[in-house]
Amino acid sequence: VHLLDDAPYESIRESNEAVPLAVAVLGPPVAPSKIVCVGRNYDAHLNEMGYAGGGGPSLFMKPSTALIGPGEDVVLPPERLTAQVEHEAELGVVIGTRARSVPPEDVMAHVLGFTCVNDVSARDVQRADAYPTRAKGFDTFCPVGPWVETDVHLLEGARISCRVNGETRQNGLVSDMIYKVPELIAYITDVMTLLPGDLVLTGSPGGAGPLAAGDQVEIGVSGVGVLRHGVVVPAVERLAHRDAP
Ligand code: MG
Numbered sequence: 001v002h003l004l005d006d007a008p009y010e011s012i013r014e015s016n017e018a019v020p021l022a023v024a025v026l027g028p029p030v031a032p033s034k035i036v037c038v039g040r041n042y043d044a045h046l047n048e049m050g051y052a053g054g055g056g057p058s059l060f061m062k063p064s065t066a067l068i069g070p071g072e073d074v075v076l077p078p079e080r081l082t083a084q085v086e087h088e089a090e091l092g093v094v095i096g097t098r099a100r101s102v103p104p105e106d107v108m109a110h111v112l113g114f115t116c117v118n119d120v121s122a123r124d125v126q127r128a129d130a131y132p133t134r135a136k137g138f139d140t141f142c143p144v145g146p147w148v149e150t151d152v153h154l155l156e157g158a159r160i161s162c163r164v165n166g167e168t169r170q171n172g173l174v175s176d177m178i179y180k181v182p183e184l185i186a187y188i189t190d191v192m193t194l195l196p197g198d199l200v201l202t203g204s205p206g207g208a209g210p211l212a213a214g215d216q217v218e219i220g221v222s223g224v225g226v227l228r229h230g231v232v233v234p235a236v237e238r239l240a241h242r243d244a245p
Contacts (some may be wrong), residue, residue, distance in 0.1 A: 007031060008148075009096050009112055009196030027069040028144040029115055030094055034063040035142060036188055037119060037201040039132070040102045041178050044206025045088075046186065057179045057187050061134045062119075062201075066142035073230040074120055075140045076213060081120035082135075085211045085231075088204035089162035089170045089219045091155075092117035093181055094148045095198040102189045104182035111149035111185070111192070116219040116227035118143045118162070119201050120211070143219070143229040154223030160205055165217040174221070202213025 001021050002014040011030075039058040040046050046053055068074070077084055096112030120138065120143070126135035149155075155174060162170035179187070184202060188194060211217065215231040 009094070022026055023153060024074065025040050026146055028067045028073070029071055029146070029148045030067070030144055031197040031222060032064050032199045033197070034192070034243050035064060035066070035199045035201065036194070037062055037136065038179065038184055039201045041203025041204045042172060043178065044172065045204050045208060048208065053178070057184055060136065062136050065139055068140050068143050068229065070145035070227055071229065072143065073140065073232040074118070074143060074211065076211070076231060076233050077122065078234060079140050082125050084122065084124040086121050086208050087125045087147050087164065087169065087211050087217060088119040088121055088208045089160050090117045090119050090201045091174055091221055093185065093200040093202060094146060094192045097125055097199070098195040099185065099189045099198065104186040107182040107185040108152060109139055111152065111181070113148040113152060114155055114221065114224050115144055115148050116146070116221050116224060117199070117201050118217060118219050118227070118229065119204060121208070138242075143227060145227045146225050149224040155165060158222045158224070161220045162207065163220070164209070164211070164215050169209050170205055170207035172207070174223045176205065177202060
């Protein structure tokens, strides 16, 4: 892999410096001013969550501080905050150029490419709160990677999957999205300007399920790649510090 001279969102400038992929430490391949998420975008996930459909895309946001890269660990919050953390395999859309009120037919000109994302969710918190900000916003709750696939045609017929410790938990078709990428981005940019490096999560297919310490998670989008990450409990010192009176 070649190192880049600059952020690659608007144009890609490779340096002469290269390292073997096997020894490269990859960070999250995005630098978002915001992470915009779409909920309730696959019928199977609507059904398992007991949601009614209709009414247009359902938007929420995750903070940029939730980002981690490939090979990093999701840190489970202390039990006093949540006892039910779940995975949601999602296709991530990385924005290449500034997009404001873009019609669906022009959306792909503003898209740099696609990546894999785990929309990690504290489900008990989500069900208890009126808004998903706490449930979706914990530090490390947005693993992204392993890279951005810029050949967007590879997405045709793509499957999105989640494997935990080698067991397939989610396996859906990207084409089963209720609202497709062009419609979603158009809808979002009618509200807010998307900037280079912003990340849009497009919703989870069915099969969202629990994560536990020690799990090894693989989020895959065929044609894009596989994002691997671990799951850990917080360091004892950190717990002790937080729980101190
Ligand atoms: Mg989601």
